[in-house]
Amino acid sequence: MLGRRYAAIVDPVFENFPRGARGYQLLHTVVHKRIPTQNALADYLGIDRTVMPYFVDDLQSAGYVQRQDDPSDRRVRTVIATPEGIAQYQMLSQQVLRAEQAFFDGFADEDRAVFVQSLSDLARRSRSYTPPEGR
Template identity: 45%
Template structure:
């Protein structure tokens, strides 16, 4: 139920981006994470490496990101945000934050911060868990 409420509040704020929420996540990752190449980006976002190029292509076409040769491997490509991409992200991030505050309105500011911290910790754990352990009956 919470996930549906979150999606209903946040999705309209990212609809203007290519690929919506996925485009927003990719922009976030290339702006704030030091990921050396597209493979690392795919792993971080949990996107199949064969699908990621299509997401990137749409963001390149919109002028939000560009591909550059990776520093340590000229065959690999690193995705970087353009200045336009950073500007667009900042605008959308403000709208996403406002929508998130609305979703979390039942919590006071301290509780909201704590909830975000705990959720972030759980997301990092989920990313690090081996695939064999994901989705088992004992998870929750």
């Protein structure tokens, strides 16, 4: 229920962005992290490796990312944000912040920050979770 309410408030920010919220998530990641390969980026984001090229193609067509050849291994192409992509990311992140403020209406800024940080920590831990043997 909470996720649906959040999506109803925040998702309209991405209605004209390539691949919507998932495209924004990809752009956010390449702005903030240097993940060496497209496959590693797909794994990091939990996007199927066969679908990832379409995400990158759409963001590249919009001018937000580019594939950069690795000088030490010509088979490797790292996805990086373009200056236009960084500017678009900054604009969208401000719109997301305003939408999140509406979502958290009535919460103190400190409470919102703690909640968002806790969710972020939980998401980060879930990436590396391995279930115990025998389950």
